[in-house]
Amino acid sequence: MDNFHNALTEDEQKDPRFRYRVAFVPKVTGRATNADLAIDFVRPGSPEAQAVERVLLKEVERQKYLPSQIVAKVREAGYPHFNMYDHTKLAQQLEARAPAKGYGVAIANTWYWYEGWFEKVIEKLAEGWARP
Structure with a gap:
């Protein structure tokens, strides 16, 4: 073992x-x-x-979101100017695709985000994050 x-x-x-x-x-x-x-x-x-x-042993499949769905949710949460470019820049800045961070998963060459990533985006925007 x-x-x-x-x-x-x-x-x-x-x-x-x-x-x-x-x-x-x-x-x-x-x-x-x-x-x-x-x-x-x-x-x-x-x-x-x-x-x-x-x-x-109840298995639970976590909800997954495409990047465009995250952007839409962020806009609905009160950040209407947040766009795909902002999402990409924030993900790069935070190295959000690192597996150890647990923000999402790659399935069949497509990246899906978990709810935790949406929450992190909202947190950063509330702190005043602006794209570099």
Whole structure:
């Protein structure tokens, strides 16, 4: 496992598609000897496993926006003069396409922005950002 992990690039390790999160849920038991049980193994495919997957492993696809959609949302948010050129300049200035920043994703040679990028744009405009 360590060899596999060490072979991944830093960007691959930070990619949320490859993260695995575990939720710990307290288990109430009637016997004192079982109260301190740290791990309860559940067989894959069992009814218990299916119930856990329904509750804990719900995948969520994040909303994605094209650059033109971000510009439209920014204009609707009260910045009517914000245009595609401004968007491009701000993205370049903040190096927003760096995977570690998590503002968007490239899919089939097209860049899509997440809601977090829209929020960052609004934040910068509220601070008085103007194109260089």
